Amino acid sequence: MKSTITLADVEHMKGALRASLPHVKSSHRVEALARGLGWQTNASLRVALVAAPTEVSPDESAFLGYLREHSFDAPGGSLVRAFAQAGVRRALDLEPALSSFGYRVPIDRNETFEEADTRFLASRAEMLELHGIDEFIRAAAFLSKFGRRKSMNRTRSSYGLKHDAERMSGDYVANGMMIAAALAMGFFAERTHSGSPNAHFNISSKEISVAGATRSGAV
Numbered sequence: 001m002k003s004t005i006t007l008a009d010v011e012h013m014k015g016a017l018r019a020s021l022p023h024v025k026s027s028h029r030v031e032a033l034a035r036g037l038g039w040q041t042n043a044s045l046r047v048a049l050v051a052a053p054t055e056v057s058p059d060e061s062a063f064l065g066y067l068r069e070h071s072f073d074a075p076g077g078s079l080v081r082a083f084a085q086a087g088v089r090r091a092l093d094l095e096p097a098l099s100s101f102g103y104r105v106p107i108d109r110n111e112t113f114e115e116a117d118t119r120f121l122a123s124r125a126e127m128l129e130l131h132g133i134d135e136f137i138r139a140a141a142f143l144s145k146f147g148r149r150k151s152m153n154r155t156r157s158s159y160g161l162k163h164d165a166e167r168m169s170g171d172y173v174a175n176g177m178m179i180a181a182a183l184a185m186g187f188f189a190e191r192t193h194s195g196s197p198n199a200h201f202n203i204s205s206k207e208i209s210v211a212g213a214t215r216s217g218a219v
Contacts, residue, residue: 001083001140002057003185005037007049009086016082024072036063036079055186058083084136087184088127094183099123100132100176102158102197123176132177138169139181147204148187155205157198158182158189 010033017029024032030042037056039045048054063079097104100123107116126132142165156164162178179199182189189199 001080001087001137001144001185002055003083003087003140004053004055005049005086006053007046009090010037010045010049012086012089013079013082016085017078020078020082021072021074024067024074025070028067028070028072032063032066033079033082035066036060038062080137081130081133084133084140085128087140088133088136088177088180091180091183092124092127095179095189098176098179098183100126100135100174102175102179103191103199105197106195127176127180132174134171135173135177136181136184138171139165139173139178140185141165142168142173143178143181143185143187143203145207149202149204151202152188152190152200153203153205154192154200157192157200159198161201161203 013033014030017024017033018026021029034040034042034045036059037045038059039048058079060076060079064074064076067074092098095103099120104120107113111119127136139162142161158178159175162173162175165173165178175197179189182199182201182203187201187203189201192198192200
């Protein structure tokens with residue numbers, strides 16, 4: 001999972017790690033986070049991100065290794081989940097009309113505005129819960145197999161892509177979590193049509209191997 005991060009994202013990660021690893025000394029959490037994001041110290045991380053947002057991929061081994069060196073244990077996936085939660089928050093900031101269902105749709109005739117608003121806000125809040133974070137990680141793992149192109153790819157929607165991600169991971173991915181992952185990873189997204197909860201992305205049409213070569217796998 002690779003994403004461009006800012007200092008604000010780092011602060012969100014610190015908050016997530018503070019909640020999930022309260023037994024770890026604050027200074028060690030911060031320094032472990034810096035190692036896990038690719039810097040030697042928290043100070044160097046901050047200098048770099050003050051200068052410009054930077055694209056990084058979380059290194060769970062480096063994060064956990066630093067904690068072990070200082071006699072702290074942490075569950076595997078702690079850094080990746082903190083990184084993913086920051087990505088979800090960024091996507092929610094970028095798209096106020098996004099919830100786990102997808103883009104907000106017109107009010108159902110059987111709902112009042114207040115009922116629809118309550119349902120929508122509850123769905124947005126669910127995106128930051130543990131199951132939502134795990135769905136985001138599965139969506140990001142799928143999207144990381146593809147590059148970006150200049151134009152929107154309208155051959156498949158977020159709803160179709162979410163099913164592809166489910167087949168790859170063997171577990172559920174909400175439509176809105178697919179859109180959130182795309183936004184956090186730097187893809188452009190737009191509604192497939194007015195009133196639709198689904199999105200198109202500027203995603204490449206072929207999967208990209210680790211070596212950078214392409215192979216068949218139309219999206």
